[in-house]
Amino acid sequence: MTFVNDFPWLTVLALIPLVGSFVVVLLPKSMPQLAKQVALAISLLVLALTIVIALRFDGSSELPFQFIEYHEWIPAFGITYSLGIDGIGLVLIALSAILVPLTIVAGWNDVEEPNSESVGSVKGYFALILALETLMIGVFAATDVFLFYVCFEAMLIPVYFMIGRYGGPNRSYAAMKFLIYSLLGGLFMLASMIGLFVVSGQITGVGTFNWFQLVGLDIDPTTQKLLFLGFFFAFAIKAPLWPFHTWLPDAASAAKPGTAVLLIGVLDKVGTFGMIRYCLPIFPAASEFYAPLIIGMALVGIFYGAFVALGQNDMKRLFAYSSMSHFGFIVLGIFVFTTIGISGSVVYMVAHGLSTAAIFLTAGFLMQRRRGSSLISDYSGVNKPAPVLAGFFLFAALSSLALPGLVSFIGEFMVLLGTFQRYMWVGGIATLGIVITAAYVLRVYQKSMTGSVSEGLASIKDLGKREISVLVPIAALTIFLGLYPAPVLNVVNPAVETVMSIIGQTDPPPTVGLTSTSSEGTQP
């Protein structure tokens, strides 16, 4: 059964940055400026094509997956080259396609030719970003578990080099820790995946890695519980979920701001995306079995991350722990099995990608003005010499604390509501997190941006045109989607309803009155 789409949209989309990456690498070393320009042009081309795909995506379609491509790859092992996106994959690809060009522009002057402090070449950095983009599109578009796994693991290579060759003083330790931790998770997933292949062989007679065939399988609960863990462990490390998070602060603080944005803003979402795409539909019984444990870990993570962030003296580490707290919310929303919760988690992923980009890039611009120091105590009164920078910093902070009116609020409130709907007390406790978030976010703003101007900062320049042009689209999207989230919800909701029906969960109805008129898309 080889079904060929009219045009291989997703393959083309994924190939463009890969080809671009090779082109950038082949450019002469003496032309770093050209390398940047080519990389930017390629990433903009990807963005344009993504917009075309998004416009062609039919949100009201009955088909959960669109732009399907299907080819045999390694028939002996039931491995297929199959691609397709639902609304969740679409918004995450769109998020990647938006963040990559912004990261390139933001990092325009971040990399210098090899010297005592860094070992990588300029063109290398931008080539790695493009290679990474291919793999990001790959993970979100794959509908074959093996293909997903290949992209999932291959992503480690560019990130490893982006941290290890272009990072800060602690880069080697951080890059190695990131690599080993991720590989460990990947190995468990690999084992589970092979188990899944074997089980699918036992059930249907023909082993497969194809997602569509795996979803319908009636795997017995004991096996599910075992196989689930391998996948979940890999995703929990990637996300990262408490207590598998300690690689993140090291990686984020050693990485360049742009690398940190792609790492936390997009790559970490692969973990939570994987939970929705693989853990829930393939192992519904196991998901339900482990849900209380995972919800507990998510809840601990929300507060643990927030309180540790409150005590940080280093900006980058602070925002890394803050992300860990936010990932607690995302995972929580997924494992309460409500339409609102899962939809909220997806919106949260998009919002978190934007707010992470805003905060890391703004903080990066600031640190550049003080030879890269990320110590909060090195900054005070920045608002005076650089009001525009301080303004964006505050905006990023507000986006991070989920101010109503911004898209992060939509995600966070939906997650909390979806949780509350299923487990009142869990939702109630998680809501308390909004106070601590405000405390650590506003604390860092107060310490660094207000008060008297600290020595050496009085003469710093405010943001330039290039820097502003990076932050404005992020801010505009954050506000626009906060007031009008329909473009995201329209495509995400049907996908979530499909997931809900696959896992056989229904939303708890209101306790009194009002008969609901809208269908939930769930099986009784």
Place this chain on the structure above:
Amino acid sequence: MQELMPATGVFSLLWLLIALPLAGSAILLLGGRMTNKWGPYLAVSTIVIDALLAIWMLVEMMGQGAEERTFNDNIYSWVFAGTFKVDMAFQLDQLSMVFVLLITIVGALIHIYSLGYMSHDPDRRKFFGFLNLFVAAMLLLVLANNYLLMYVGWEGVGLASYLLIGFWQYKPSAAAAAKKAFIINRVGDVGLSLAIMVMFVTFGSVSFEDVFGSTGQASEGTLTAIGLLLLLAACGKSAQFPLQAWLLDAMEGPTPVSALIHAATMVTAGVYLITRSNAIFDAAAWAATAVVVIGVITMFMGAIIGCAKDDIKKSLAGSTMSQIGYMVIAAGLGPVGYVFAIFHLLTHGVFKAGLFLGAGSVMHAMKDNVNMRRYGALRALMVVTFGTFLVCTLSIMGIPPFSGFWSKDSIVHAAFESSNLVGICTVLAAGITGFYMTRMVAMTFYGKARWEDDAHPHESPAVMTIPLIILAIGATFLGMALLFWGNIETWLEPVVGFEEGHVAIPELLLMAITLAVVLIGAAIGWIQYARREVPVTEPHGNLLTRAARAELYGNEINDVLVVHPSFWLSRFLVWFDNAWVDGFVNSSAAAVGGLSGRMRKYQTGFIRSYALSMLGGAILVVVALVLVRLS
């Protein structure tokens, strides 16, 4: 339940009320220096146009039948997933109408006043941008037709408040006060968030129409929970006990901000919330009682703090807490009180704005000194400021026929209808009001001049005094106008309900007793602060005075109960994360593969080869596993 009318005619412009100041704010904040010159005037004009639009809407609304005054305008579907569906939709009814008028008219006066007050500030463009943002958010708060959209306005006014308290960010005290206000308000937001969640799981909707339409079907326990959560939210925004500690610090902001946000409008949002949710509180007696108790406690706390502070703005802030306490009590009394809560809210909005702007005018004359011990004998030099301040003082004290008399007397009366104890409390607090306001007037305008050497008091320019005069006129006549000409009870009755209760004491006697208590308080204040000399440094004072100066130790209590434990926990977790969680990870890595040894190798430069060999190894494992499983 009122019928929802489609928003046609002028009512189809509801969105414009919000969009105008929002656009003004965006132009000022994003436009940069090129808007420096004309920006402030643009900001003022958006609010003036809003005020005119609001008056037009009022006229149109008065032309409709009493049951046909709720106008609903659905713009688009905002947040939706599963059965959850919230619209971007506005609603104007009699209750939101009076708020819109208060916000736009008082807002316009304060914007105009600020043209003078902020004329020398280098950042005044930003100031007007934030002020416009505030008005937009406040209008959204009162015009939303559902709780979730209201939350956006609710947090928007909080943001504007944060920005404006911290407007002079170079002052560490201002930046700290701003942060404190935001975080304490977040505690209130937890209440609002949870209330919305309970509403959704109970009623399947969070729109006012759906929630109030089906309160009858919900259990009393559920409604009590919603009521208490809404009360928590109200405590945050309206600085009621136990979330009161931010309001006095909020006086760090420029004085027009204190007048508009921290006296006339934003801090009364809690009263709006409770009154708007009357259907819930009517069916949840315990929650309503809790509202009254909180109101009584705060009424006294604020009044006592107001008596002891020498900082004119902080004394007024204590007074604001206390007067909002009155409103909260009235709102907690149920249908006998809702209309009077709003009535007092309106008169208070006018006379308290007048008092703050008057205080600002005095500060302007005294080189921004706020210490009343350094004032004195200003009445002859600042005639207009003195005259308007006096009128507003008589109004807040509840002296007939000034506005505050009618609204406060209505609350006292309503309080006696429900409980003599609450009634007596409101009368006593009125006496304390008499004391602290007399003290303030005496210390500022009477006695001997105790000015700092470089002070050269002068009357403020017309752009500041004209708003003062208009507010003083309101402080005189608004009460009578609303009561006798506007029939505030019948106007609001379709939205909030109204019942007239019975009081054992004859109405006139009650009025006379209240007035007598107020005059006694005023007399004590006069003897202490006008007859005797006011020392320039504060006397040691008795235990109560010292406690009141320390704001009844609200900050210390917060520190001990919440702030210090949070930082201890934070420090502990930072240590735990490094030493244990990460320690475990690193030591197990070292145990398995000798991470530290490999690190050394890595640093010799084999990065690429090493990483690739790791991956290569992983792939080998894959292949091996596949082969083993398949054979």
